[in-house]
Amino acid sequence: MPVTFTFGEMLSARSVIGSTLAELGDEYQNLWVLTPDIGATVIEFRDKFPDRFVDVGLAEQACVGIAAGLAYDGNIPVVSGMLPFLSMRALEQIRTDACYPNLPVKIIGTHGGLVGNGGSTHYAVEDLALMCALTNMTVTSIGDPLMVGEVIRQSMTMQGPLYIRLAVGKKDRVLYEPGQHEVRIGKGIVAAEGTDATIFTHGTTVAQALDAVAELAKDGHSVRVVDMFTLKPVDEELIVRCAAETGGRFVVLEDHLAYGGLATRISDVVTDHGLTLTAFERLGIPQVYAGFGNDEELRNKHGYGLEATIAATRRVLAAQA
Amino acid sequence: MSTQTEPVGARLSVTELEDRAFELREKLLHLCGTYEGAVHIGGDLSSADILTALFSYGMHVDPTNISNPERDRFVLSKGHAAVCMYIAMAIRGFFSYDEIVETYGQLDSAYGMHPCKVQLPGVECSTGSLGHGLPLAVGMALSARNRGDDHRVFCLLGDGETGEGSVWEAVMAARSLELGNVVAFIDRNRQLMTSFAEERIVFEPYPDKWRAFGWNVVEINGHDMSQLVAAIDALPAADSNRPTVVICETVKGKGVDFMEHNLAWHAGSLGAADLQRAMAALEATRTKESF
Numbered sequence: 001m002p003v004t005f006t007f008g009e010m011l012s013a014r015s016v017i018g019s020t021l022a023e024l025g026d027e028y029q030n031l032w033v034l035t036p037d038i039g040a041t042v043i044e045f046r047d048k049f050p051d052r053f054v055d056v057g058l059a060e061q062a063c064v065g066i067a068a069g070l071a072y073d074g075n076i077p078v079v080s081g082m083l084p085f086l087s088m089r090a091l092e093q094i095r096t097d098a099c100y101p102n103l104p105v106k107i108i109g110t111h112g113g114l115v116g117n118g119g120s121t122h123y124a125v126e127d128l129a130l131m132c133a134l135t136n137m138t139v140t141s142i143g144d145p146l147m148v149g150e151v152i153r154q155s156m157t158m159q160g161p162l163y164i165r166l167a168v169g170k171k172d173r174v175l176y177e178p179g180q181h182e183v184r185i186g187k188g189i190v191a192a193e194g195t196d197a198t199i200f201t202h203g204t205t206v207a208q209a210l211d212a213v214a215e216l217a218k219d220g221h222s223v224r225v226v227d228m229f230t231l232k233p234v235d236e237e238l239i240v241r242c243a244a245e246t247g248g249r250f251v252v253l254e255d256h257l258a259y260g261g262l263a264t265r266i267s268d269v270v271t272d273h274g275l276t277l278t279a280f281e282r283l284g285i286p287q288v289y290a291g292f293g294n295d296e297e298l299r300n301k302h303g304y305g306l307e308a309t310i311a312a313t314r315r316v317l318a319a320q321a
Numbered sequence: 322m323s324t325q326t327e328p329v330g331a332r333l334s335v336t337e338l339e340d341r342a343f344e345l346r347e348k349l350l351h352l353c354g355t356y357e358g359a360v361h362i363g364g365d366l367s368s369a370d371i372l373t374a375l376f377s378y379g380m381h382v383d384p385t386n387i388s389n390p391e392r393d394r395f396v397l398s399k400g401h402a403a404v405c406m407y408i409a410m411a412i413r414g415f416f417s418y419d420e421i422v423e424t425y426g427q428l429d430s431a432y433g434m435h436p437c438k439v440q441l442p443g444v445e446c447s448t449g450s451l452g453h454g455l456p457l458a459v460g461m462a463l464s465a466r467n468r469g470d471d472h473r474v475f476c477l478l479g480d481g482e483t484g485e486g487s488v489w490e491a492v493m494a495a496r497s498l499e500l501g502n503v504v505a506f507i508d509r510n511r512q513l514m515t516s517f518a519e520e521r522i523v524f525e526p527y528p529d530k531w532r533a534f535g536w537n538v539v540e541i542n543g544h545d546m547s548q549l550v551a552a553i554d555a556l557p558a559a560d561s562n563r564p565t566v567v568i569c570e571t572v573k574g575k576g577v578d579f580m581e582h583n584l585a586w587h588a589g590s591l592g593a594a595d596l597q598r599a600m601a602a603l604e605a606t607r608t609k610e611s612f
Contacts, residue, residue: 054494056490056493059490061487062459062487062491062493064456065455065456065457065460068456068457068460069457069459069460069463070461070464072438072445072457072460073394073460093453093456096447096450097447097456100437101446
């Protein structure tokens with residue numbers, strides 16, 4: 001079933017994953033879907049291609065290892081599950097069995113960030129730091145639900161492993177009109193134009209950054225939003241350009257540990273390129289086990305909600321060059 | 322079931338296989354005496370007969386066509402026995418032993434302490450971290466099953482590494498997926514790196530554990546070539562629905578008396594005098610009736 005949607009409304013990224021994989025399964029007879037008991041997302045694929053669907057039960061390590069075994073034999077395995085478990089319980093399998101031999105194993109999962117109200121066992125907050133550390137791994141974090149489908153489609157011809165991070169994936173705001181932006185792995189998307197400062201973000205907080213710059217525009221501020229959906233390889237050229245074009249004023253906003261994720265990637269690029277910034281602020285999860293609450297409550301509590309984003313951006317805008 | 326791809330060349334007799342296993346041990350010791358660093362000689366020697374039986378008898382593999390899709394696959398889950406596998410494969414015609422012994426462990430060598438598929442395409446996969454091999458084998462077997470291929474996927478594990486939970490995840494998966502084309506060989510040498518199995522970690526009732534998980538269990542002496550050959554000959558068809566485990570009772574350090582049952586020889590290197598002593602010990606096993 002093709003996915004229908006209306007711009008600005010809510011759409012389930014999970015349904016996009018399901019329908020995209022079911023569609024690609026025809027074209028790619030070597031496409032497999034594996035899951036450790038988190039199969040709801042991929043029911044469409046399972047029903048259409050039962051012989052290429054594997055649910056191993058609660059066994060993340062075997063799930064990733066089996067995926068690597070399939071890939072060694074020329075298949076394209078997609079592992080779908082919850083990221084707090086895939087990224088840590090199966091970390092060594094991802095690293096040694098998929099990344100070391102550079103196999104096209106794709107890890108797609110939900111619960112990236114303080115989302116879903118499951119408590120700290122069920123929030124993946126360190127995952128991007130872990131995945132970015134792995135040689136050969138391409139790391140993405142996607143907010144716009146339709147983009148997930150596009151990235152999966154592009155990944156079919158990619159060499160090497162890929163990590164795709166989503167929030168809960170049940171109700172995601174459609175951020176972009178189809179065709180509005182070129183979606184290319186490794187290239188950031190300028191989600192909102194602006195000249196006074198740049199907010200770099202990814203995943204579920206792109207929507208929040210867009211809300212923040214709409215608010216700031218009321219005061220005449222022109223703030224750019226970059227959806228840096230690929231964290232590795234990060235779009236260095238775009239970072240350098242934003243430094244030049246937006247007064248060296250950067251805010252990095254992410255639903256991940258404030259140290260180790262995109263902010264770290266960007267500060268590495270700033271250092272490596274010898275850029276001089278006017279101001280740099282990072283908004284993300286502090287070193288705490290975050291507790292319970294809904295997504296918005298947790299972001300507010302831990303200092304990277306909408307108000308905090310607006311306030312940080314104001315500070316960056318006010319900084320003296 | 323369609324016919325298996327026949328191995329290249331005539332099948333070897335038990336005596337010929339025993340000769341190859343002896344040659345493998347000689348070459349292992351020679352390499353161990355040549356290479357400056359430590360070699361996992363204990364677990365190499367316990368695996369030598371199993372690897373000989375697999376590469377020179379049991380598996381349908383062709384050194385002249387390493388990417389033949391119909392070949393049997395081999396996963397060395399106990400990756401630290403890499404050098405034993407390299408030499409067993411060299412004896413089968415895959416690699417040059419001279420190249421192995423001249424470059425082993427050196428900068429840019431394809432032959433390292435643990436096998437690397439990227440550097441040595443002749444091996445099926447990169448292993449070394451224990452507990453990873455059986456899931457890989459299950460994935461390869463699933464792929465074969467899906468394509469309707471009837472080759473098997475063999476996987477050699479050490480008994481010690483079956484302490485890893487990931488092994489049992491794959492054991493459950495192979496049974497659930499009804500993969501009769503998965504054949505695990507366990508090198509049951511009853512030694513871990515720093516302790517003896519059963520003393521610190523209780524594995525027994527070991528075969529029963531595999532039986533309880535629904536596998537077809539075969540128990541043999543892993544140094545008796547005729548038993549190895551018989552176990553291979555009796556494997557259920559690849560398109561059957563139960564995976565098989567061949568639990569091979571072995572001795573770590575087998576063939577060199579001062580290394581046998583000796584924790585000090587998990588890994589080590591041999592000086593000139595030790596090499597001579599080891600070779601003499603190995604030679605003496607030739608004359609023993611019940612090696």
